Amino acid sequence: MEITKICCIGAGYVGGPTMAVIAQKCPHIKVTVVDLNEQRIKDWNDPNTDNIPIYEPGLSEIVAEARGRNLFFSTEVDKAIDEAQVIFISVNTPTKTYGKGKGMAADLKYIELCARQIAKVAKQNKIVVEKSTLPVRTAEAIKSILDNTGNGVQFQILSNPEFLAEGTAVKDLLNPDRILIGGDTTSEGETAINALVDVYANWVDKDKILTTNVWSSELSKLTANAFLAQRISSINAMSELCEKTGADVNEVAKAIGMDSRIGPKFLKASVGFGGSCFQKDILNLVYIAKSYGLNEVADYWEQVIIMNDHQKRRFSNKIVQTLYNTVAGKKIAFLGWAFKKDTNDTRESAAIYVADDLINEQAQISVYDPKVSRAKMLSDLDYLETRTSGENNSSLATFDSAYDACKGAHAIAILTEWDEFTTYDWQKIYDSMHKPAFLFDGRNILDAKELESIGFIYKGIGS
Ligand code: NAD
Ligand code: UGA
Numbered sequence: 001m002e003i004t005k006i007c008c009i010g011a012g013y014v015g016g017p018t019m020a021v022i023a024q025k026c027p028h029i030k031v032t033v034v035d036l037n038e039q040r041i042k043d044w045n046d047p048n049t050d051n052i053p054i055y056e057p058g059l060s061e062i063v064a065e066a067r068g069r070n071l072f073f074s075t076e077v078d079k080a081i082d083e084a085q086v087i088f089i090s091v092n093t094p095t096k097t098y099g100k101g102k103g104m105a106a107d108l109k110y111i112e113l114c115a116r117q118i119a120k121v122a123k124q125n126k127i128v129v130e131k132s133t134l135p136v137r138t139a140e141a142i143k144s145i146l147d148n149t150g151n152g153v154q155f156q157i158l159s160n161p162e163f164l165a166e167g168t169a170v171k172d173l174l175n176p177d178r179i180l181i182g183g184d185t186t187s188e189g190e191t192a193i194n195a196l197v198d199v200y201a202n203w204v205d206k207d208k209i210l211t212t213n214v215w216s217s218e219l220s221k222l223t224a225n226a227f228l229a230q231r232i233s234s235i236n237a238m239s240e241l242c243e244k245t246g247a248d249v250n251e252v253a254k255a256i257g258m259d260s261r262i263g264p265k266f267l268k269a270s271v272g273f274g275g276s277c278f279q280k281d282i283l284n285l286v287y288i289a290k291s292y293g294l295n296e297v298a299d300y301w302e303q304v305i306i307m308n309d310h311q312k313r314r315f316s317n318k319i320v321q322t323l324y325n326t327v328a329g330k331k332i333a334f335l336g337w338a339f340k341k342d343t344n345d346t347r348e349s350a351a352i353y354v355a356d357d358l359i360n361e362q363a364q365i366s367v368y369d370p371k372v373s374r375a376k377m378l379s380d381l382d383y384l385e386t387r388t389s390g391e392n393n394s395s396l397a398t399f400d401s402a403y404d405a406c407k408g409a410h411a412i413a414i415l416t417e418w419d420e421f422t423t424y425d426w427q428k429i430y431d432s433m434h435k436p437a438f439l440f441d442g443r444n445i446l447d448a449k450e451l452e453s454i455g456f457i458y459k460g461i462g463s
Contacts, residue, residue: 001195004029007084009114011035011044011073013169013276013345014131014162015090016054020062021173023071025203032072032080044073055344055371058170081121086196088160089114089142090131095280104287106135106280115142119150127192130159133281135288136219156192158183159214161221166275167342179209182217222285226301229278231266233307239269239462240314249462250444269462271354271415271442272311274339276347279305312350315413315461316357319440322459323411327363331434333409335402336416336443337369337377344371350442351415352380359395360386366397368405370418374398403429411438417445430454 008019011033023031035041043053049060049067063071074080081087091110096102111132118128128146130139139157146155159182164172179200183193193211200209212220239249249269257264273279282301289298320327339349346352355365359381367377374396381392399405402421406412406429414421422445430437439451441460451458 001085001191003086003195003199005084006031006086006088006199007080008033008088008090008131009035009077009081009117010088010090010092010132011037011040011053012090012092013054013166014164015088016044016052017056017059017164017169018090018131018162018173019088020059020066020071021170022199023066023069024062026199027066027070029199030070030072030083031066032074032084034074034077034080036075036077038075041073041075055342056167056169057342062170077117078121081118081126082123084126086127086129086199087118088129088131090162092276093132093134093280094276095283101287104283104290106133106284106287108134108138108141111138111142112145115145116149118155119146119148122153122155123151125154125156127156127158127195129196130157130218131162133161133221133225133277134159134218135284136215136222138218139214154188156184156188157214158192158196159217159221160196161217163221163224166345167340174203176204176208179204180212180217180220181209182212182214185213222281222288225278225281226285226304228266229273229282229308230301230304232268232270232273232278233304233311235267235269236272236311236461237307239311242462252462269444270311271315271350271461272308274347274349274351276345279308279348312353313357315350315440315442316354318459319354319358319411319413319438320361322438322440322457327358327361327410329362329364330410331364331366331408332358333402333406333412334365334367335369335405335412335414335421336418337367337372337380338416338418341416341418344376346372346376346380349380349415352384354413354415354442355396356381356384356386359392363395364397365395366399366405366409368399368402369416370420403432407432408434409437410434411440413440414442414445417443421445426451426456427454430456 006029008015015033019031019033040053049064052060052063091114093106096105096107143157161180181193181196183189197209235253242249253267256262257267282304286298286302337351338346378392382389437456439456439458444460448458448460
């Protein structure tokens with residue numbers, strides 16, 4: 001079975017970049033990305049590809065090459081489903097904010113809506129691919145909806161989780177560590193798996209394409225995120241001990257990372273991990289474990305989140321304590337608001353929680369981030385519902401340059417590891433600040449010795 005028409009439901013951080021790369025690498029396949037959000041689709045179709053809604057290095061060039069050739073963005077969901085042989089579901093699966101499992105379980109309402117829409121529209125057999133991150137055994141529910149509400153056509157459900165990281169999405173998609181495809185072990189299931197393998201084989205070595213049963217694939221995605229986040233919480237736990245003992249967490253990370261069994265990656269101590277997925281996926285894992293009565297398993301993974309929350313709070317507490325136990329009326333400059341560099345995504349960014357804590361202490365926050373708008377920062381704070389929008393608005397100033405944001409500040413907090421921060425004229429920034437001038441490096445990206453020689457009181461993470 002040769003695939004020539006693909007539809008992807010969800011034009012977000014996963015659907016957009018993933019489909020752009022499939023379209024670029026498979027010019028013989030027509031790829032249509034659909035979304036209910038009209039503005040998002042309008043932005044993906046902006047004639048100037050620098051204005052597409054998601055910032056990722058290299059993405060705008062790929063969209064410029066493929067869009068209008070074999071890559072299309074549209075709000076006509078039914079039409080795209082009807083035409084396609086393969087339908088990727090790439091919609092959001094946030095943590096539930098209501099009802100059973102509130103605050104823990106994944107909210108599958110968007111997934112169910114997609115399944116119902118596919119069932120209603122499909123007049124021919126289709127392959128439905130779970131691209132969103134889902135609780136293990138979701139494919140069962142999708143299959144039941146498709147088979148019971150459909151038009152009598154056959155559906156094969158595949159699980160094909162996405163492992164890209166934001167900020168490096170294009171690189172990760174072009175050069176993945178592996179592609180994982182889970183499907184039924186029946187002959188129809190194997191035909192569907194092979195059809196999807198052939199799509200990826202246009203640019204990925206076949207030995208990197210791993211096929212499994214559906215449940216292993218679904219659970220592997222949650223497991224991968226849990227392991228990655230666990231490494232960060234592990235090194236962050238050590239960072240607190242380092243601060244008490246005179247050890248330096250960067251040195252500890254280097255020393256343990258040279259053990260080939262541990263490896264050097266993902267050992268960077270920080271103000272805490274953010275992003276839309278680590279917390280949501282671990283909470284979901286904890287919920288699943290609890291729902292099977294596996295309380296020890298649930299408690300084990302929950303510690304990763306508890307440690308991360310502690311790390312964020314510890315950072316804001318440290319700022320308050322160091323500034324003589326009061327930040328009321330003091331100006332604290334934030335460099336960075338995004339949850340990591342090279343993305344405009346702010347979901348669950350540590351900056352939001354640190355700002356919230358400091359505003360509670362009546363600090364004035366002045367922020368510079370190269371890719372995040374003031375409107376986004378304010379909506380992130382409003383979402384917490386700690387205070388009124390008006391109060392957030394008057395507690396937060398935003399600037400187009402770090403030099404302006406830092407002028408007159410009592411302290412600077414580095415919240416995102418944007419490369420440009422390492423190239424600044426720190427003497428000039430120091431001269432423009434209130435004295436003593438403090439610098440809290442939540443990402444350990446700056447040179448402590450150099451800053452101290454200028455006159456800064458420098459506090460990194462874990463040293
Ligand atoms: P997102 O919120 O950026 O995008 C989801 C899009 O789906 C939105 O634009 C929304 O309007 C659209 N949508 C929702 N319901 C719809 C419907 N019924 N019909 C049409 N469109 C609909 O989310 P994302 O970051 O792209 O994440 C999507 C999934 O991928 C999640 O399950 C996430 O866990 C997973 N994932 C995300 C990343 C990442 O880096 N962001 C990486 C790997 C996996
Ligand atoms: C993460 C995973 O890395 C991806 O494989 C996965 O596909 C994705 O989640 C997902 O499922 O959404 P992402 O959250 O985009 O990707 O970015 P990461 O590079 O993993 O960073 C997550 C957070 O951890 C960031 O806030 C980052 O600053 C922080 N981090 C990362 C550290 O504090 N220390 C590190 O050593 C690494």
